[in-house]
Amino acid sequence: MMEAAGEDALLIRFGDTIDSALPAKIAAVRQRIEALELPWVIDLVPSYTTLLVLYDPVAINVFEAKEQLRPAVAEATSAKDKSANVPESRLIELPVYYSQETGPDLAWVAEQNGLSVQQVIDRHTADAYQVYAIGFAPGFGFMGQVDPSIACPRKDTPRTKVPAGSVGIANRQTAVYPKASPGGWQLIGRCPTVLFDEANLSLLKAGDRVRFVSISREEYLAQGGEL
């Protein structure tokens, strides 16, 4: 389903609820559209269930734009030959130093869920997560879904400053704050990897998968992590 979102964007909708099968499908459509090298396409912004296509309304009108995008969407979402349509998703490993000194809510998350701190760490590192969307801040990847047993609500009052690299959980989502910023997620550790810089932009892309790996304090510091 493709609809105008204002005079210079089309929103392609793939579903209404969060579904771990969608990021790969949306990435496939994104790649098909990119491959067409349409000069009027300005940006493609994937999110959980949608792909926003920003375009130049001076170069093309809404009807022609829809018409030219439709085949790419249809091909990538058609049932047959599904395997060929789904691009190989990247698996990125992100090291995390899980501790009270880097994750001030770690003990609270454990306590809320009736788990030990080690169990929270084990469950957070057990599965690879889907990157559903990049947003909120440059390079901030919304990932999920975490095991329901370590899910927890956002803080009632967001922190005014969350340190760069902080790893947080909000409901069944998890993310790393690329830069220091205000934020309301429950913090359980910190990652030394640079997630956004001006030269390379966002390390994570929607459609990637991410696995967190538990590292020691020494390893965290050796990899450039700050306390």
Added chain:
Amino acid sequence: MKGLGAISPGLRVIDPGIKATIQDLGRKGIRHHGLARGGVLDLRSAAWANKLLDNDRNAACVEIVLGGFRVEALSACEVSITGARADVTVNGKPVEMWQSLQLQPGDQLAIGHARHHRLIYLAIRGGFETKAWFGSRSVVEREGLEGCGPLQPEDELAAGSGEAQKGIPRLAPPQAWQWLERPPVLGLIPGYQYSQFQPADLLRLVTTEYAVSDESDRMGYRLAGTPMADPPPGIVSEGIVPGAVQVPGDGQPIALLTDCQTIGGYPKPGVITSLDCGLLAQQLPGARVRFEWTDVLSAQNQRRLFERHYHQTVWSEDGRSLHWR
């Protein structure tokens, strides 16, 4: 392309006022990294500032919030000032806005406080050649990129080269500024969760007069009026565009503008046209605005005509009117 030739020293900031930032038409192709678009809030005023100087459409200018801005010319240059009405002087002598002005080295240009509206644009022939991020000189303050902030006293703003205009100054025709005096009625294109809003709330949206709230910045303007009775609940976050009107649970709309986030989870009944976003952005806190439904094709036609006018008109010899090529 203009602005790529020799660089002239341009201007030195004496007093940036409350806030002044360098803006062009914003960044392209970077939203999927979580980066905002940025760019001028008022497309019309900024375009006229550049048009008066035959600048590239995307030439960077200074966007001045509420005025109180002073600069000194470091070299002979030509500038123009458009947007909200304010008293402007060169070396203490009053000069007009909406026209081209010659400055000599050492000249002091002072822009007084904005009356009735919020944003003033200062352009220079050749465009300001300040630092670019991601292919744009637009400053998006909230992302905290190094050096990407508002102008400070002593900042030097170099200008690209442009063919110097001899003699007669350019004067923008009345339609260039008259639109700003009109009652602010904002064209809204239905979209996003339009069909999930209650018919009564959609009617309320276009029959209510909204006051622009104090909590308004380049990310978005909060509006206050008769709240919607029953807006839809939050949605799964999706890509949002500047101009989108989001309605949180309190039923009071927030109009997103150029520095808005890239994705968001509030329901949205529609999107304000790009030109009318400028009209909204020009309003001071307490000003009243209304929405009026429009459709995407009309908005696109209006925008296309606006851009064509920029590219396909030339100044008459006396500098007082424009005619189509």
